[in-house]
Amino acid sequence: xxxxxxxxxxxxxxxxxxxxxxxxxxxxxxxxxxxxxxxxxxxxxxxxxxxxxxxxxxxxxxxxxxxxxxxxxxxxxxxxxxxxxxxxxxxxxxxxxxxxxxxxxxxxxxxxxxxxxxxxxxxxxxxxxxxxxxxxxxxxxxxxxxxxxxxxxxxxxxxxxxxxxxxxxxxxxxxxxxxxxxxxxxxxxxxxxxxxxxxxxxxxxxxxx
Ligand SMILES: Nc1ncnc2c1ncn2[C@@H]1O[C@H](COP(=O)(O)OP(=O)(O)O)[C@@H](O)[C@H]1O
Ligand SMILES: [Mg+2]
Numbered sequence: 001x002x003x004x005x006x007x008x009x010x011x012x013x014x015x016x017x018x019x020x021x022x023x024x025x026x027x028x029x030x031x032x033x034x035x036x037x038x039x040x041x042x043x044x045x046x047x048x049x050x051x052x053x054x055x056x057x058x059x060x061x062x063x064x065x066x067x068x069x070x071x072x073x074x075x076x077x078x079x080x081x082x083x084x085x086x087x088x089x090x091x092x093x094x095x096x097x098x099x100x101x102x103x104x105x106x107x108x109x110x111x112x113x114x115x116x117x118x119x120x121x122x123x124x125x126x127x128x129x130x131x132x133x134x135x136x137x138x139x140x141x142x143x144x145x146x147x148x149x150x151x152x153x154x155x156x157x158x159x160x161x162x163x164x165x166x167x168x169x170x171x172x173x174x175x176x177x178x179x180x181x182x183x184x185x186x187x188x189x190x191x192x193x194x195x196x197x198x199x200x201x202x203x204x205x206x207x208x209x
Contacts, residue, residue, distance in 0.1 A: 001180065002024060002027065002060075004023070006022055009056035010043060018047065018054075022207075028177075028179045030172055030184060031181075031198050032198065032199045034189065034199050035202035047059065049073070049076060050072040050073060062149075073149070077144055079152070079153045083135070088126050090125065091138050110141075114141055137164060151181070154185050
């Protein structure tokens with residue numbers, strides 16, 4: 001599994017949000033995106049998810065060019081800003097709805113996934129009643145359920161306590177062992193260093209070596 005960005009740029013009007021980015025990501029590794037607010041971390045993640053059109057360059061996902069050969073990466077899970085779950089449904093019900101769209105994850109696996117992030121699979125509370133940390137955990141569960149080939153986590157440890165952070169570390173270890181490409185952004189430099197095998201520094205849309 002690999003992802004290769006070749007001279008990727010994204011402009012919106014006068015603004016250059018991603019500036020000639022060339023990078024390669026390999027399976028079985030955790031890549032930490034480091035950079036100030038507004039440096040382009042989320043935009044880069046959105047590009048890899050196939051959620052934005054590029055102004056220049058291309059993204060090769062294991063031999064398929066995004067927006068040419070494929071519309072979206074075939075096997076990807078992402079936690080991006082503002083995950084949208086349904087307020088009136090429990091965590092398990094929300095995951096089931098999403099898994100049904102993908103059509104290949106069994107309920108047993110969804111339950112295990114909820115346990116792994118530290119949510120009870122039989123918790124009867126609906127999403128509306130979730131705390132911020134619980135919402136974050138459900139977002140992580142939705143991103144990693146079914147162990148996708150690519151896992152993108154934008155600020156995954158926001159609102160998590162130490163036990164929650166430890167669970168994220170464990171989940172990343174498992175995904176690594178399965179060979180997923182894992183890309184994480186986190187503004188806590190120390191924690192990002194702990195989570196990542198490789199740090200990628202980004203500033204004003206450019207990669208800093
Ligand atoms: N839809 C948009 N239109 C115009 N500019 C945007 C849009 N989304 C983000 N930006 C700008 O792109 C830059 C990078 O944003 P972002 O990737 O969210 O930064 P980060 O995640 O590193 O904090 C910022 O200057 C932001 O204002
Ligand atoms: Mg961001």
